[in-house]
Amino acid sequence: MENVHEKIHICLKDFFGFKKFKGNQEKAIQSIISGKNTFVVMPTGGGKSLCYQLPAIILDGVAIIISPLIALMKNQVDSIRSYAENENIAHFFNSSLSKIEKERVKKLVLNGETKLLFVAPETVNKKENLEFLKKCEISFFAIDEAHCISEWGHDFRPEYRKLKTTIKEINNKTTPLIALTATATEKVKKDIIKNLGIEDSDLFISSFNRPNLYYEIREPDNINSDLIKFIKANSGKSGIVYCLARKTAEEISEILNLNNIKSLPYHAGLDKNVRIETQDKFLMEKINVVVATIAFGMGIDKPDVRYVIHYNLPKSLENYYQETGRCGRDGGEGECILYYKKEDVDKFKSFNSKKIGSEKEMNNHLLNEIVNYIEENTCRRKILLHYFGENYNEKNCNKQCDNCRQTKEKRDIKEKKEIPSFDLKLLSILKKIRQDIAKEKKIPPFIIFQDPSLEEMTIQYPINDQELKSIVGVGDGKVKKYGGAFIAAIKHHVQENNIAKVDDYIIKSKPKKNDLKIFIIQSADRKLSFEDIMEQKKISMADLIGEIESIVHSGTKINIDYHINSILDEFQQDEIHEYFLNEANNDSIDEARIYFEDEYEEEELRLMKIKLFSDLAN
Secondary structure (H helix, E strand, O other): OOOHHHHHHHHHHHOOOOOOOOOOHHHHHHHHHOOOOEEEEOOOOOOOOHHHHHHHHHOOOEEEEEOOOHHHHHHHHHHHHOOOOOHHHEEEEOOOOOHHHHHHHHHHHHOOOOOEEEEOHHHHOOHHHHHHHHHOOEEEEEEOOHHHHOOOOOOOOHHHHHHHHHHHHHOOOOOOEEEEEOOOOHHHHHHHHHHHOOOOOEEEEOOOOOOOEEEEEEOOOOHHHHHHHHHHHOOOOEEEEEEOOHHHHHHHHHHHHHOOOOEEEEOOOOOHHHHHHHHHHHHOOOOOEEEEEOOOOOOOOOOOEEEEEEOOOOOOHHHHHHHHOOOOOOOOOEEEEEEOOHHHHHHHHHHHHOOOHHHHHHHHHHHHHHHHHHHOOOOHHHHHHHHOOOOOOHHHHOOOEHHHHHHHHOOOHHHOOOOOOOOHHHHHHHHHHHHHHHHHHOOOHHHHOOHHHHHHHHHHOOOOHHHHHOOOOOOHHHHHHHHHHHHHHHHHHHHHOOOOOOHHHOOOOOOOOOHHHHHHHHHHHOOOOHHHHHHHHOOOHHHHHHHHHHHHHOOOOOOOHHHHHHHOOHHHHHHHHHHHHHHOOOOOHHHHHHHOOOOOOHHHHHHHHHHHHHHHHO
């Protein structure tokens, strides 16, 4: 294909509306377009979907997208359709369709109108569907959630094992295949490649490294005493303690409270309302620590968790990576402490002894991997990333694990901990102001300003609105709503301590005007219907909602209650509001749709999420 580079960039901009690719997206897209088998490992949020969506638009024929997530297929189809003028550009083909609907989809695919066809592995493996697929001009096959093919993976699906044979029966030509997953260990990766027969594939693996996290293993004589000392040394910071059993979680939480550490347990055995209340108290910093079971987990999206402690052994390195991943999501510091006890290993061995066959073998293998990680003397980060098939030079660890820190401390004991570059005294003052405002407004402190914003304030010392707006994460709305108290405190601190500000450190720029955003804000003020706004500006509903999201996230409040009230009643609004505020693990619309079993449309959920953010943050 001529001018591949130019074509994919035009499609990216004109069809999808993006200016540039993320990570390995462009390389993966070029690989599949050039007819090569391709394997993509990209963490959630890295943009895996675009790796098959864009090639499907450019290439002749229809791309067959195989996914286990039947509940999300409609959402994936709707997402593609939102970019296109032709609604038939994408369809799903599964058991939810009637016979008439299936025949209609088949006709559209064979006529060449459909570019992406989403199917479940169970659907594509059925004999009655093979004859139809054999007639299709297929551009490529995409295997989403490819880890499901491996029994070593955390979500094994037997139907995935049949795909290699099925694909060969459908198309004996050299039609390329792209496999995609958000997580794959070296063993899972090899299993995927072998079972799909793509040993010749181009491989694109994005980094799983979290450079801001510090990893440490501890074996103290008295774990409870060490735990209390650690948490008290990190007083005022938020943390999570993971335990193996519900009883342990409750006991540890009680011990922490007896030692004046505000804590609550969190596990599946607690009443739903109790769990919601615990999450709320954690977000609002009414408690500092949540003690949760490993099995149930937290599902809490709090960006400023400063430490994650494993009181017991995690089930696997993959679980450990995911659980420690709750730490330092805002890019700030994060400490990950794992307490090692031989009795934990014995418990897991006892559990595994009751298993049979391959399940027993797999569980023992996972246990051995986590034990090896603990007992090794090499860089923790290197071992952890190697588990996901990533080569890592331990020289880059920068003393961010106990093994690397201890090795370097032999040379210079004074280098045990780097001195932060920000003003600690001012940081303490600003955090106190933030806490007071949060208490008054009854919102989580990080909604006001996240830690990285406060830390940058202690470096730049902004003493007026314009300077405060130059701080990362601070928009017009936040300056107007919260800025006064922070500016006053910084100004007083600068004067009292004779701090010399570097005036030209802050680069002032003229804000760019955006006519569309201004029109939307003015129209919302006049309560103009969304249909009229879309008609006047020739934009889709998805585009309009996207613009509103951008407006709100920039710090500007916009009142869309009049539209929400026209599509949702008070009970429905309360139900969705309660979900995003207390039930949701994150702000994913896909997960919300699954939670509500497709009772609400994507538009309704997105608008309610915008309203919640606008009400709380702006």
